[in-house]
Amino acid sequence: MATGRTHRPATRSRGIPEATVARLPLYLRALTALSERSVPTVSSEELAAAAGVNSAKLRKDFSYLGSYGTRGVGYDVEYLVYQISRELGLTQDWPVVIVGIGNLGAALANYGGFASRGFRVAALIDADPAMAGKPVAGIPVQHTDELEKIIDDNGVSIGVIATPAGAAQQVCDRLVAAGVTSILNFAPTVLSVPDGVDVRKVDLSIELQILAFHEQRKAGEEAAAAADGEVPHTAARKQPADKGPDGDVPAVMPA
């Protein structure tokens, strides 16, 4: 529909780099903690440590927002909290719907991190008629039939999908058709959406698999180090169900 501006041409000339945007919430969290402790100012070094990033990176990130620091002193905590909040759009109210109230959906509904920022759970939606009316996190669950009406009545533009994988695309299509333009997807599926709609994906299984890869690599290096004339460390656990990376399990060879 709209001109191509999904994620490809992200860094527009006056735009903030995508990588920086992804870190702003991190800084905001660290700053909020400082604010609650009534710390008036903070240096890039201190704040970077609190946010778990490099100080040079932090300064460059902030430089995209403007010159909000004072040389020789640092950054005014309250002022920076406000500037980042505004930049992220958190000074306004964002009604959000959560679709799929299973274990995960319920956890999301109960998650306090939403309300503390500008997000407000406008409605919980589930396809199971037995769930309808049942309160979760103090909000009554509504049936999927009401989806379009809910989106429209509340002016919802952000939707969270926590349904099984099989239902995700269909739910996504309905959300988009009803006017939602940003989707946070927890279902393990690739969603296809029209241009102009943003999708972010959170996949628990994928994260674990990435960890497993590194874990295996660590075990391999450890084994290599041990074979290098070194006594196996006591903590060297790991069921050696198969060999190293060159495991000889044949599996199915292609013809």
Added chain:
Amino acid sequence: MATGRTHRPATRSRGIPEATVARLPLYLRALTALSERSVPTVSSEELAAAAGVNSAKLRKDFSYLGSYGTRGVGYDVEYLVYQISRELGLTQDWPVVIVGIGNLGAALANYGGFASRGFRVAALIDADPAMAGKPVAGIPVQHTDELEKIIDDNGVSIGVIATPAGAAQQVCDRLVAAGVTSILNFAPTVLSVPDGVDVRKVDLSIELQILAFHEQRKAGEEAAAAADGEVPHTAARKQPADKGPDGDVPAVMPA
């Protein structure tokens, strides 16, 4: 103490680029779906579409694993499933502990995506004595006191933290001390871990904030497009004190 920078020495050795590793689970999922439909071979174009990536990127990713394709034909689905599984370390058994059995922890325990890959929930751990013994997802919850023993008895090297933010670092320290070397963190905190320990973070609030940023940007452009016949060059930047999306508290100016 290495804060978040646990990935620096990665991609060395015979390394697969980190970006590629992050996509392998995606390919694996698409391939598994094809396998269940008994599709024998698949081209890079088809598979890329199913995984939601560019076909050139997919081919380059696979080239790091080896030459597993057949020119003019494509890739053997079963063979590729095995190769990627092996590369990710999913051919072995990964016992996992989940610490913090609140809403989210319970959702994770019930999540089927774990068991389907090589992951096995070895134990659920919670600090609340009232939870002890209570079964969640068919697994009895154990008290935090047992943490070290559980890790050791089961040879656990991957831990999932789903506790409140305040308890996360302490739990993390105990996990690491007990021998865990990979951590998936759902608590909204920056964990500091020693070198050699991998941490991946999943933060629901941050994802929403990133969406909000783009949503605000879209709204701004939309407004600018609507007022296309007016002031030429004012809409490019954020409206600082005008009728912008916020237009509220001016906040404190730094001295």
Added chain:
DNA sequence: CCATCTTTGTGCACGCGTTCACAAAGACAT
């Protein structure tokens, strides 16, 4: 066996993100 057609594997160029290193800018003491 040769010609043609399909699809892989990759060399290359480009752009984004990260990091270094330092000049500019302001605070503060004298």
Added chain:
DNA sequence: ATGTCTTTGTGAACGCGTGCACAAAGATGG
């Protein structure tokens, strides 16, 4: 006012990831 000291803001270099475009490789048909 002036010098010193601290910390920001940024120019520049570098490395990684991405996408293009094409040659190499194998299948397939005559």
